[in-house]
Amino acid sequence: MKSALIVASLPLLALAHGPNPHQHARRQNLAASAPASSPAASSHASSAASGSPASSAAASSAAVPPAGSTSLFPTPTGALPSVSLASTNPTALPLASIVVNAPSAATQAMPTPQPAGAKPSAISNAPGLPDISTLLPSNYPALDKPPPTDSPQVLQWIQDVQNSGVKIPTFAPTVAGGCPANPAAVADQTRCWWTCGGCTRQTDVTTCPDKYTWGLTYDDGPAPYTPDLLSYLDQANLKSTFFVVGSRAISYPALLQQEYMGGHQIAVHTWSHPSLTTLTNEEIIAELGWSKKIIKDVLGVTPTMMRPPFGDIDDRVRAISQAMDLTPVIWTRISPMATFDTDDFNIHGGVTSVQQVLANWEDILGNVSTINTGFIVLEHDLFQQSVEVATGYILPDALAHQPAFRIEPVVSCLNLPMGDAYIETNNNGTNPLPLSGASY
Numbered sequence: 001m002k003s004a005l006i007v008a009s010l011p012l013l014a015l016a017h018g019p020n021p022h023q024h025a026r027r028q029n030l031a032a033s034a035p036a037s038s039p040a041a042s043s044h045a046s047s048a049a050s051g052s053p054a055s056s057a058a059a060s061s062a063a064v065p066p067a068g069s070t071s072l073f074p075t076p077t078g079a080l081p082s083v084s085l086a087s088t089n090p091t092a093l094p095l096a097s098i099v100v101n102a103p104s105a106a107t108q109a110m111p112t113p114q115p116a117g118a119k120p121s122a123i124s125n126a127p128g129l130p131d132i133s134t135l136l137p138s139n140y141p142a143l144d145k146p147p148p149t150d151s152p153q154v155l156q157w158i159q160d161v162q163n164s165g166v167k168i169p170t171f172a173p174t175v176a177g178g179c180p181a182n183p184a185a186v187a188d189q190t191r192c193w194w195t196c197g198g199c200t201r202q203t204d205v206t207t208c209p210d211k212y213t214w215g216l217t218y219d220d221g222p223a224p225y226t227p228d229l230l231s232y233l234d235q236a237n238l239k240s241t242f243f244v245v246g247s248r249a250i251s252y253p254a255l256l257q258q259e260y261m262g263g264h265q266i267a268v269h270t271w272s273h274p275s276l277t278t279l280t281n282e283e284i285i286a287e288l289g290w291s292k293k294i295i296k297d298v299l300g301v302t303p304t305m306m307r308p309p310f311g312d313i314d315d316r317v318r319a320i321s322q323a324m325d326l327t328p329v330i331w332t333r334i335s336p337m338a339t340f341d342t343d344d345f346n347i348h349g350g351v352t353s354v355q356q357v358l359a360n361w362e363d364i365l366g367n368v369s370t371i372n373t374g375f376i377v378l379e380h381d382l383f384q385q386s387v388e389v390a391t392g393y394i395l396p397d398a399l400a401h402q403p404a405f406r407i408e409p410v411v412s413c414l415n416l417p418m419g420d421a422y423i424e425t426n427n428n429g430t431n432p433l434p435l436s437g438a439s440y
């Protein structure tokens with residue numbers, strides 16, 4: 001039932017992700033002999049996300065399995081964290097197969113483009129889909145590279161931002177290397193730099209308002225294993241928010257259409273996945289602008305939400321996002337050691353293990369019960385390992401959770417209609433956009 005479409009190599013994005021410093025501390029605490037940070041991990045230390053000061057190690061989440069649960073990881077050697085899940089997918093890949101250098105599993109055939117003019121049932125006033133058979137990659141920037149800032153399109157978007165009247169703070173970009181490399185920026189609280197200290201503004205979405213509501217999100221796709229995730233979500237009748245990278249959207253436009261037509265929310269995650277605080281204003285505008293444009297060209301609608309790669313946002317990135325009508329969505333963070341990041345991205349590169357990712361998930365569940373709001377978790381659909389851990393373990397466990405979770409896209413968890421996820425269909429009366437005017 002699966003065709004043998006072979007996975008194209010997935011490029012620079014892997015290099016762009018740093019390890020999560022929080023998990024380093026946890027890994028030491030929970031799993032003395034879990035795979036050590038690979039050489040790749042230390043070479044990624046320059047990413048902005050890797051610079052947060054690690055604080056004291058989190059309490060172990062090694063759990064006593066509740067009655068009736070499945071104990072997946074007895075720890076005879078003490079090597080790996082012990083995790084028990086309320087439910088798993090009977091067809092899940094064994095954990096021993098969800099590893100670095102796992103052979104590429106066969107992928108489902110890519111969907112064919114939707115007929116031009118088709119409309120998603122989830123949005124009553126949606127425009128018809130564009131005809132993507134004429135989409136020309138040569139009309140877009142090179143894949144996975146920061147787009148040039150002197151193209152006519154970007155010059156227009158820069159002008160639009162200037163015309164927006166939004167005041168962009170004048171402080172300089174950060175330098176590569178994250179918090180340790182930027183002591184002055186870290187100390188400057190007026191920047192409100194989330195990466196180093198978790199500062200947020202009222203305009204940031206970091207949780208869902210209602211307790212036990214999970215704003216489900218997957219980042220960095222669409223990608224070759226996304227169809228497996230979509231099949232599972234369909235089966236379970238779940239909808240998600242997908243923060244898509246522009247370079248992936250132009251590579252898999254029919255898959256992006258399938259997500260959108262299936263009732264999922266599509267949102268912006270830049271063109272080439274850089275740490276936005278390290279970029280100039282013009283470079284940030286180019287990253288967000290091209291990502292908005294490819295989504296509009298494939299779907300006919302322009303997202304109203306964005307997620308900064310690595311959560312790397314400060315007041316300069318916020319202001320530019322606002323001027324481009326984008327509301328930032330990060331993920332829940334209740335303390336330096338309790339960020340709702342599964343670290344699933346790092347199984348593929350061998351920086352972490354699937355067992356550690358599930359231990360992180362259990363930590364998140366423990367924290368969910370302590371907060372009065374809902375929550376948003378960082379997960380990815382770029383690599384097969386993160387899709388396998390989601391469909392085999394995390395989602396089945398979440399669906400069996402008591403009390404039951406309400407699991408839905410971010411726009412829905414905010415109690416807004418799906419139409420408010422896009423500029424063209426947003427209800428400006430009930431949900432004023434940060435700003436309107438720029439055209440894509």
Ligand SMILES: [Zn+2]
Nearest residue numbers: 219220309310
């Ligand atoms: Zn990302």
